[in-house]
Structure formats: C-alpha cells, structure tokens
Amino acid sequence: MGRPENPITWDGPVAELARALRDLRQQAGRPTYRAMAATTLRGASVLAEAAAGRRCPTWAVTHDFVRACGQDPDTWRPLWERARKPSGKRRPSPVTIANPPPEPDPWRATTPREYVLHLRALRAWSGQRSFYEVARAAGGRLAESTMYDALNPNRHHLPPLAIVRAIVTACGADVEQWVQAWQHLRMREHHNTPLPTRPVTPHRVTGHRRGGRPLPGFRTGSTLHSTA
Numbered sequence: 001m002g003r004p005e006n007p008i009t010w011d012g013p014v015a016e017l018a019r020a021l022r023d024l025r026q027q028a029g030r031p032t033y034r035a036m037a038a039t040t041l042r043g044a045s046v047l048a049e050a051a052a053g054r055r056c057p058t059w060a061v062t063h064d065f066v067r068a069c070g071q072d073p074d075t076w077r078p079l080w081e082r083a084r085k086p087s088g089k090r091r092p093s094p095v096t097i098a099n100p101p102p103e104p105d106p107w108r109a110t111t112p113r114e115y116v117l118h119l120r121a122l123r124a125w126s127g128q129r130s131f132y133e134v135a136r137a138a139g140g141r142l143a144e145s146t147m148y149d150a151l152n153p154n155r156h157h158l159p160p161l162a163i164v165r166a167i168v169t170a171c172g173a174d175v176e177q178w179v180q181a182w183q184h185l186r187m188r189e190h191h192n193t194p195l196p197t198r199p200v201t202p203h204r205v206t207g208h209r210r211g212g213r214p215l216p217g218f219r220t221g222s223t224l225h226s227t228a
Contacts, residue, residue, distance in 0.1 A: 008053040017083040018053030020076075021065055025051065028069035040064040043169030056083045058174050101125060103173060106181035112158040115185055119159070119167060119178075120151050126171035134170040158186055 005022065008015050025031065033044035040047075042064050050057035050065050057065070062080050063073040104122045109115035131144045147167070150159035158164075161182055168178045 005048075005051065010053070013083040013085070014056045015053045017056065017062075017079055018051050020079060021051040021062075024066065024069045024071060028071075031068070036065070036068040039068050041175070043165075043175070046169055046172055046175070049172040056080075059084075060174070060176060106178045107184075109181065109185065111156075112185055112189060113153075113156050115158060115182065116151065116155050117153060119164065120153065122171050122173055122178075123151070123167060126173070134166050158182060158189065 008018055008022075025036075033047045036042075036047050037044040042061060046057075046061055047065055047068070050061050059077070059080055062076060066073040066076050104118045104125055106115065106118055109118045131147050134147055147163060149155070150163045150167070161179065164178055164182055165175055168175045
C-alpha cells in the first residue's frame with residue numbers, strides 16, 4: 001500500500017481529471033504507481049503527478065495511466081481535452097506566482113551543451129529535485145557523482161540517455177519529448193564528427209616489367225603515393 005495522496009480541494013477541469021484518474025485507480029484495486037509503471041514506459045512519479053491535479057498531464061501519460069488500470073484510453077480523450085484547455089480557474093501554488101515560468105523545452109537546444117543547460121533548467125523548474133529523487137526514479141542505480149557530471153554546465157557532450165530519462169522522470173516532464181530531442185542532437189553530433197583520413201603510403205616504383213625490361217615513360221627510382 002502506497003502513501004495516501006494529498007486531497008484535491010480545488011475545482012476546475014484539471015482537478016476533475018485528476019479525481020477521475022484517482023477513482024479509476026481505486027476501481028482497479030488501487031495498484032501502486034510502481035506497479036503501474038512496470039506495465040508502461042512511464043516513471044511512477046510521472047503517473048502520480050498525473051493524478052495530483054496540479055497541472056494537466058500530457059495525453060500520452062493519461063493514455064498510459066488509463067491503460068494500466070485496464071480501461072479504454074480513447075473514452076477518456078474528451079475529459080482530457082477539457083482539462084487541457086486553459087481556464088479562468090487554476091490550481092494555486094503554495095506561493096502564488098503571477099506569471100509562472102514555462103516548462104523548459106528540449107527542442108530549443110541546438111547543441112549538446114544547450115541541452116544540458118535546459119536539463120538543469122528543468123530540474124530548477126520542477127522544484128530543484130534532489131539527486132536522491134532522481135536516483136530513485138532510476139531505480140536507485142545511479143550514483144550522485146554520475147548525475148552531477150551529467151548536469152555539469154561545462155559539459156559539451158550529451159549525457160547518457162539513461163540519466164536523462166531518470167532526471168526527466170523525477171521532474172515529472174514528458175520523457176518522450178526529451179528522449180526524441182536527445183536522439184536528434186545525437187545524430188547531428190554523430191554526422192558532424194569528421195571521419196579519420198586514410199594515411200598516404202609511398203610505394204617505390206622500379207619502372208621495370210617482369211623480366212627486368214624497363215617500362216616506357218618511367219624513370220628508375222621514382223616514387224608514387226597511394227592511399228590504397
């Protein structure tokens with residue numbers, strides 16, 4: 001049995017969707033989010049965030065949440081569409097911010113270093129998730145030093161994809177978008193890597209046919225350069 005969820009005491013379409021997801025999970029026997037995550041490609045924290053009611057989850061996350069509870073996701077599309085539309089009422093944060101900063105967009109990164117900076121921004125945007133939370137999202141298999149190196153602002157290469165997945169999952173963002181942006185930059189990085197040049201090997205040309213007769217037009221002792 002997992003920890004009890006915080007009550008949703010506000011109204012609005014996002015809260016309505018979150019309550020419906022909680023009810024669905026209850027009808028399915030209240031499986032843990034870790035058990036639900038095992039049947040999808042989502043992290044347990046991402047699924048829990050979908051039912052928290054703080055912000056509208058992506059359709060992909062909603063789809064997997066409903067499917068993990070054994071229901072048809074397509075029947076939930078209208079409810080998700082209503083929650084997705086902006087409304088006048090929104091769940092207030094503990095500290096009300098007039099213009100909250102937007103979620104960092106990985107597709108705005110044009111270089112590996114910019115991608116790392118966006119990843120750092122995502123961690124800050126989500127409340128500066130601790131390295132412990134990130135490690136827990138990865139199943140506890142990542143060392144703190146590994147994650148620190150992956151988020152180093154001076155890093156000029158993409159961090160390992162497994163670490164990216166763990167960080168994005170812990171931050172409650174869309175893992176698919178961050179993975180696809182990582183793959184796009186990785187392919188660009190791969191194509192921009194110069195290929196090694198083949199060394200030039202000199203060959204001694206004697207200017208003679210078999211049998212010792214000289215070839216016409218060749219001077220004995222000349223040297224040719226070949227890349228063969």
